[in-house]
Amino acid sequence: MPQKERIIKILTTAVVVSLVFQIAAVHRDKVEAAPATARAAAAAPDPKPADASDPHAVLGAAADALGMLRQAAFSPGRTPRLDVINTVEFWAGGTPFTEYHAALVYNPPGMRVEFTNPNGNPQHAIEVVSGKYAWNESQIGGGLEPGRGAATPEMMAEKERLLRLWILPYGVVKAGLAARDKAKVSSENGMTVVTFPLTGELDGVTVKATLDAKNLVSRVVTQGPGNLSTETQYSDFADRSEIPTNVIFPGHIVRKRDGKVVLDLQIKMVDTNNPYLVVPVPDSIRKVSSN
Numbered sequence: 265m266p267q268k269e270r271i272i273k274i275l276t277t278a279v280v281v282s283l284v285f286q287i288a289a290v291h292r293d294k295v296e297a298a299p300a301t302a303r304a305a306a307a308a309p310d311p312k313p314a315d316a317s318d319p320h321a322v323l324g325a326a327a328d329a330l331g332m333l334r335q336a337a338f339s340p341g342r343t344p345r346l347d348v349i350n351t352v353e354f355w356a357g358g359t360p361f362t363e364y365h366a367a368l369v370y371n372p373p374g375m376r377v378e379f380t381n382p383n384g385n386p387q388h389a390i391e392v393v394s395g396k397y398a399w400n401e402s403q404i405g406g407g408l409e410p411g412r413g414a415a416t417p418e419m420m421a422e423k424e425r426l427l428r429l430w431i432l433p434y435g436v437v438k439a440g441l442a443a444r445d446k447a448k449v450s451s452e453n454g455m456t457v458v459t460f461p462l463t464g465e466l467d468g469v470t471v472k473a474t475l476d477a478k479n480l481v482s483r484v485v486t487q488g489p490g491n492l493s494t495e496t497q498y499s500d501f502a503d504r505s506e507i508p509t510n511v512i513f514p515g516h517i518v519r520k521r522d523g524k525v526v527l528d529l530q531i532k533m534v535d536t537n538n539p540y541l542v543v544p545v546p547d548s549i550r551k552v553s554s555n
Contacts, residue, residue, distance in 0.1 A: 356529040
């Protein structure tokens with residue numbers, strides 16, 4: 265290549281490279297001059313909303329709405345939020361029970377309900393369930409120690425009593441997540457519905473839970489044999505603990521069976537601060553059940 269042509273080519277290349285660097289510098293200056301929020305938006309896309317067809321996401325939103333999830337204070341953002349609800353107590357009155365006190369545990373599953381029913385027989389009772397065992401107590405803890413009350417087996421009531429535990433809003437979230445890919449999401453009348461099967465002692469029972477616009481469990485329908493087919497409505501959610509916990513609980517519970525109201529409770533007080541609760545099974549109940 266002649267000397268003159270080589271010089272022209274070198275100069276042309278230098279001009280092009282210079283223009284490239286000038287354009288890059290101008291672009292850099294514009295980016296640096298832009299507001300920080302604009303730069304951040306350009307750097308990362310907007311987060312996608314939760315997938316309304318994903319049962320895990322829908323039930324997670326319900327857990328969040330109920331205040332079930334907490335994150336470790338020492339490392340926010342670095343650890344997953346955990347379900348902190350295991351034990352709950354609540355006091356209520358209504359129909360047919362003028363006094364109703366429930367103490368419940370989710371791990372291991374158990375529930376003790378003490379109630380007064382002026383028109384019932386008996387008028388006062390303590391009904392207990394723990395895992396596969398069900399019994400009645402003459403007094404709290406009856407039958408656990410010699411000479412301290414009695415425990416009467418009620419094994420045929422075990423499934424119905426366990427169902428009361430799992431159809432409460434917290435139980436619905438826990439059982440729905442435990443169902444994993446067997447949980448399905450649908451929409452009915454503009455409302456989100458999650459359907460899933462129960463397992464263990466309640467195998468054969470299906471739960472259909474409706475969430476309201478705030479992702480709260482507002483209606484639970486169960487399908488199963490005998491008295492395991494129910495419909496329960498929850499409303500008037502609020503933090504009802506004597507010591508506020510930001511965990512909310514319904515103020516009104518209405519349960520139906522075959523279209524007839526069997527329970528209508530107005531909640532008086534709730535303890536969602538994981539009170540110390542245990543539901544031990546008396547030895548006498550274990551022996552009867554093993555026969």
